[in-house]
Amino acid sequence: xxxxxxxxxxxxxxxxxxxxxxxxxxxxxxxxxxxxxxxxxxxxxxxxxxxxxxxxxxxxxxxxxxxxxxxxxxxxxxxxxxxxxxxxxxxxxxxxxxxxxxxxxxxxxxxxxxxxxxxxxxxxxxxxxxxxxxxxxxxxxxxxxxxxxxxxxxxxxxxxxxxxxxxxxxxxxxxxxxxxxxxxxxxxxxxxxxxxxxxxxxxxxxxxxxxxxxxxxxxxx
Amino acid sequence: xxxxxxxxxxxxxxxxxxxxxxxxxxxxxxxxxxxxxxxxxxxxxxxxxxxxxxxxxxxxxxxxxxxxxxxxxxxxxxxxxxxxxxxxxxxxxxxxxxxxxxxxxxxxxxxxxxxxxxxxxxxxxxxxxxxxxxxxxxxxxxxxxxxxxxxxxxxxxxxxxxxxxxxxxxxxxxxxxxxxxxxxxxxxxxxxxxxxxxxxxxxxxxxxxxxxxxxxxxxxx
DNA sequence: CGTCGCGTTGACAAGGTTCAAATTTGGTGG
DNA sequence: CCACCAAATTTGAACCTTGTCAACGCGACG
Numbered sequence: 182x183x184x185x186x187x188x189x190x191x192x193x194x195x196x197x198x199x200x201x202x203x204x205x206x207x208x209x210x211x212x213x214x215x216x217x218x219x220x221x222x223x224x225x226x227x228x229x230x231x232x233x234x235x236x237x238x239x240x241x242x243x244x245x246x247x248x249x250x251x252x253x254x255x256x257x258x259x260x261x262x263x264x265x266x267x268x269x270x271x272x273x274x275x276x277x278x279x280x281x282x283x284x285x286x287x288x289x290x291x292x293x294x295x296x297x298x299x300x301x302x303x304x305x306x307x308x309x310x311x312x313x314x315x316x317x318x319x320x321x322x323x324x325x326x327x328x329x330x331x332x333x334x335x336x337x338x339x340x341x342x343x344x345x346x347x348x349x350x351x352x353x354x355x356x357x358x359x360x361x362x363x364x365x366x367x368x369x370x371x372x373x374x375x376x377x378x379x380x381x382x383x384x385x386x387x388x389x390x391x392x393x394x395x396x397x398x399x400x401x402x
Numbered sequence: 403x404x405x406x407x408x409x410x411x412x413x414x415x416x417x418x419x420x421x422x423x424x425x426x427x428x429x430x431x432x433x434x435x436x437x438x439x440x441x442x443x444x445x446x447x448x449x450x451x452x453x454x455x456x457x458x459x460x461x462x463x464x465x466x467x468x469x470x471x472x473x474x475x476x477x478x479x480x481x482x483x484x485x486x487x488x489x490x491x492x493x494x495x496x497x498x499x500x501x502x503x504x505x506x507x508x509x510x511x512x513x514x515x516x517x518x519x520x521x522x523x524x525x526x527x528x529x530x531x532x533x534x535x536x537x538x539x540x541x542x543x544x545x546x547x548x549x550x551x552x553x554x555x556x557x558x559x560x561x562x563x564x565x566x567x568x569x570x571x572x573x574x575x576x577x578x579x580x581x582x583x584x585x586x587x588x589x590x591x592x593x594x595x596x597x598x599x600x601x602x603x604x605x606x607x608x609x610x611x612x613x614x615x616x617x618x619x620x621x622x623x
Numbered sequence: 624c625g626t627c628g629c630g631t632t633g634a635c636a637a638g639g640t641t642c643a644a645a646t647t648t649g650g651t652g653g
Numbered sequence: 654c655c656a657c658c659a660a661a662t663t664t665g666a667a668c669c670t671t672g673t674c675a676a677c678g679c680g681a682c683g
Contacts, residue, residue, distance in 0.1 A: 241539045243623040249539040264528040270535060289521065299520045300510065306527055307485040313534035314491060318462045318470040320541035321581030325639065352662065360542030362640055367663055384648070386662060402464040546671065573630065583672055588631055605679080607630060 208283025213237075213274035219261070222271040226263035228282050232256050235278025236349040240357065241270045250358035252312060253350065255339055259305045275349045320360045323402055328359040329369035330400035333379070337391055348387045373397070429504025434458075434495035440482070443492040447484040449503050453477050456499025457570040461578065462491045471579035473533060474571065476560055480526045496570045541581045544623055549580040550590035551621035554600065558612055569608045594618070 210233065213219055219230060219237060230237075237254040251270060254260050260272060262285070292298040319331055332355060337346055348355070352363040359366065373379050378396045382388040391397060431454065434440055440451065440458060451458075458475040472491060475481050481493060483506070513519040540552055553576060558567055569576070573584040580587065594600050599617045603609040612618060 241535065243539070243543060245623065247543040247623065249542040251535055251538055262528065264525050264532065269532055292520070299513070303524070303527065304485050306524065306531065307483065310527065310531045310534060311485065311490055313531060313538060314462065314472055317472055317534060317537055317541055318464070320538055321470040321578075322464060322468040351660095357542075363662075364641085364664085365639060368639095371663075386648075402466065402468065572628095584630075585632085585673085586671060589671095592631075607679095 208281055208287065211280055211282045213278045213280065215274060215276050217274045219272040219274060219280070220268050222268055224268050224271075226261065226266060226268045227284055228261060229259065229285050229288050230261045230272070231259045231281045233279040233281055235280070236275040237272050237278055237280070238275055238350065238354055238358075239270050239272045248357045249360070250354055252309070252316070253336075253354075253358065260309075262306060262309075275354070325359075325361055325365045326369050326372065326400055327402045328361060329355075329366060330373065330397045331402075332359055333373075333389075333391065334394065334397055334401060337394065342394075345382055345388055345390055348389070352386075373400070429502055429508065432501055432503045434499045434501065436495060436497050438495045440493040440495060440501070441489050443489055445489050445492075447482065447487060447489045448505055449482060450480065450506050450509050451482045451493070452480045452502045454500040454502055456501070457496040458493050458499055458501070459496055459571065459575055459579075460491050460493045469578045470581070471575055473530070473537070474557075474575075474579065481530075483527060483530075496575070546580075546582055546586050547590050547593065547621055548623045549582060550576075550587060551594065551618045552623075553580055554594075554610075554612065555615065555618055555622060558615065563615075566603055566609055566611055569610070573607075594621070 213235070220226075220228070222242065232254050234256055237258075237260065238250050239252055239254065239260055240248050240250045242248050252258075252260075253275070254272075261268065263269065288302075292302060319328055323331065333346075336348065337343075340346055350358075352366050356363045356366045361369075370379075374381070376396070378393045378400070379389050379391050382390060434456070441447075441449070443463065453475050455477055458479075458481065459471050460473055460475065460481055461469055461471045463469050473481075474496070475493075482489065484490065509523075513523060540549055544552065554567075557569065558564075561567055571579075573587050577584045577587045582590075591600075595602065597617070599614045599621070600610050600612050603611060
């Protein structure tokens, strides 16, 4: 399996920026309402964020509106770390989200005074890189059905294999994450449902139960 | 334009691992012959590499042989930095390549004793991440023609806009980088040639001249 | 001079998109 | 609590971009 386990979601404390720097003297908690923009493409990259609760998506846009969702960030995930002075993508809250927010320079300063924190920050960023590497393989080389199966398994893994999986994002976001259209995502989900690999809870479209994870994994490449 | 400029290729010294650590006491130069594997997927991730001359591609494979080339690394680029103990992709020399090679732990140790080096390493890794983000947009949302145009502009940029651009990789690698087939890459190149946006040198297929960079950029999204 | 690897081109097939419409869901106000 | 409406999702049919299969050309090399 090529799913990247996000360890920080399992061990929240270790992965948190607070744990990185060892202090709470700077940075603040911030709440974002559903749909609200955390930061926009091209805006000054002053802050680095880590999700406490909720979910955020980061995405890039082409001039004509085509969109690519880079990743969905869940509790424990860090995002917004940039090289330059401006963000190269935008971030929006999928649901009401609580995030820890601190300045980039503050983070770096704090790390300078904390032995071992460098390694931890490197690990967080390298995790993003590994996710991106896996996702490039998915985008470039997997079929629609494989993409959707891989997506479900990724969410399942990151939510720690719950009985009922809740998708905090609409089909459009899933489609833009997988490089597909919403219709193709919908058709793929219907196929997997008809094959009894999953079922939706009641009449909802965002809550589902994975009935056969092994079968799903076989649909993934 | 969404092309990521690789600053290290312009300022080789600043970006080098040697410059990072400020010492030459560990790490060695190593030569890889054309086609030779630098490291393989699943192998122990002991070393970190930086290219001095030549070119390397890093890629991932699916069980049935489908391949995704993550990136082409040119002089100044660092690669092979991993979180865990093993590599999550493989790296092969496209042409005879000279690379600086040092242990991962050695690099981290050396950095601990060098003020400011952390920032430099972070910058190198964040650069990889930004490239991956741009590439996800390309893979997920661009058309075949846009992909090929973007690829040519990326190579042009990274080779500092030479009169004659040399492609060190075969069509298969380009196709696997762009998530296309070699036939589609070939057709796209023929279209751009017929539109007088580029021409091949003599009868070669790996040396070409970009006749109209602006026109190419318009084909990119 | 024949063979082999690489690249190009053509014809056809297919997976995924587009366009359209039906259906369902979830939120809102009475 | 219920009716209603807008948004989200599903489904169907036609179409199109890209992939597949096949043939051919070309240059490198023995």
